[in-house]
Amino acid sequence: MPEITKSIVRKTSISPRNTWIKFDANGHSSFLNVDKYEIMRQVRIDARDFRILDPLLSYPSTILGREDVIVLNLEHIKAIITAKEVFLLDPTSEDVVPVVRALLRRLCTIDTNQGDDIQDNSPLEIEVDEDD
Structure with a gap:
């Protein structure tokens, strides 16, 4: 029998490119101007979760927790969070700029305090307890 290979097939229409900002754990950031397929490939996310x-689509505020990624849609804040990176959509929007600044400030503070025994006074902490 012939071997069947699976691949992602793009439709003939060109997917629009969006601007994202990518933060790493050290607070380094870079702007990306990529289509959704490139982001889905980088973070290994399903199209249904990326939707x-x-x-262009209207979805209620949602936080999706997946095995390796958190997908966040809170009104104007649309983000993908992995263990090593955070991707924010449309970082130049007036609603998103304050979040970008706060995240940069926090990541830079964490980087400079690394190794110190200074207590983190974060206003929010999420703790996950998984039962096997």
Whole structure:
């Protein structure tokens, strides 16, 4: 029998490119101007999960927790969070700029305090307890 290979097939229409900002754990950031397929490839996310981030579609505020990624849609804040990186959609939007600044400030503070025994006074902490 012939071997069947699976691949992602793009439709003939060109997917629009969106601007994202990518933060790493050290607070380094870079702007990305990529289509959704490139983001889905980088973070290994399913199209159905990525759909809630589409700015052209209306979805209620949602936080999806997956095995390796958190997909966040909170009104104007659309983000993908992995263990090593955070991706924010449309970082130049007036609603997103304050979040970008706060995240940069926090990541830089964490980087400079690394190794110190200074207590973190974060206003929010999420703790996950998984039962096996």
